[in-house]
Amino acid sequence: MRACYLSQIFSIIVQNAPFFLYKxxxxxxxxxxxxxxxxxxxxxxxxxxxxxxxxQLCSGFFYEIDEYWDMCLRCAKVADIIECEGHQHFLFFDFKCTEKCNGCGDDIYSGAFRCGKCRFALEFGCLTLPHSALHKIDEHKLKLTYHDDKEQCYCDICEQYRDPSLWYYSCSICDTSAHIECVLGQCPFLKDGSTVAFYKHSHGHHLKFFWKVEGFPECSKCSKFCQEEIFKCKESTCDYIVHCKCLDFYV
Structure with a gap:
């Protein structure tokens, strides 16, 4: 078991099987x-x-604030006043911010990082995105990109329209561009094989998360085929299997 799901750039200093800790x-x-x-x-x-x-759904260590808010390690590293590659001014956290997020375009309801000189605002979710990511669509690392000058933009993964004013991943060598969710998936920080207790979701048994699944089983909720990022019931007598996006969580 791993205690986090950060990238593997630290040496393992504890190996007391089956538990591993990075320094x-x-x-x-x-x-x-x-x-x-x-x-x-x-x-x-x-x-x-x-x-x-x-x-984001995540596995491993996290911080609990006032026994009420759960904060992942990526968010816990963010200061209240920051610099961001996607903007030229400092950003500070404003609890009353109700702008649209400039990274994803979503409405902001519970505060965000905003600029004191303009209306630029960012949610935690966009602020903590990986600066680069790997995807089978390109042999190179895709880089988080903040603006596209093209008028007509499409995602090279899903082949759907992509808003050029929103953040995306790209490869300047191959001219590849893609939606953030198409590159990262829905559960990029959830460890393969993680167990989800029955009281945290809408199914009555413990579930196990898998990045990939053999064959093309049918989702128990939407009836479409499952290929990746699925939850499967741990009970041997239950054949419940569901897409990550189709499962209702109570966390």
Whole structure:
């Protein structure tokens, strides 16, 4: 079991089978003061949780703030005043911000990072996106890109329209461009094989997450074929299988 789902750039210093810890994870403070609500953040661990800040499903260590908010490690590293490659000015967190996110275009309801000089705003989810990612559509790493000067833009993965004003991933060598979700998928920070307890979702049994699935089983919710990012029931007598996007979570 891994204690996080960050990229594998740290040496493993603990191997007490089947548990592995990177040096960075081993040195995480158990309790730290966090700028959000000026509260203590307590380190916790779960094979499955949903970050209340970036809304991503994730595995491993996370911080719990005031015993109410769960914050993934990626969001926990973000300061309240930041610089962002996608904007020329400093951004600060505004609890009352109700602009649209300039990264994804979604409406903002519960605060975001915004610019004090213009109306630029970013949610945690866009602010913590990986700066580069691999995808089978291109032999090179795709780079997070912030604006496209083309008038007509399409995603090379789903072949659907892509808004040129929103962030996307691209390869300048191959002229590849794609939606962020098409590149990362719906659960990029969820560990393959993670168990989701029955009380965290709408199915009555424990579920197991898989990046890939053999064959093309039918989704129990939408009846479409499943190929990747699926949850499967752990009960041997239950054949429940569902897309990540089709499952209702209670976290």
């Amino acid at each position: 960075t994870c081993a040195e995480l403070p158990r309790i730290k003061q966090h700028w959000f609500r000026q509260s203590n953040a307590t380190l916790d661990f779960d094979s499955f949780t949903k970050c209340d800040f970036c809304s």
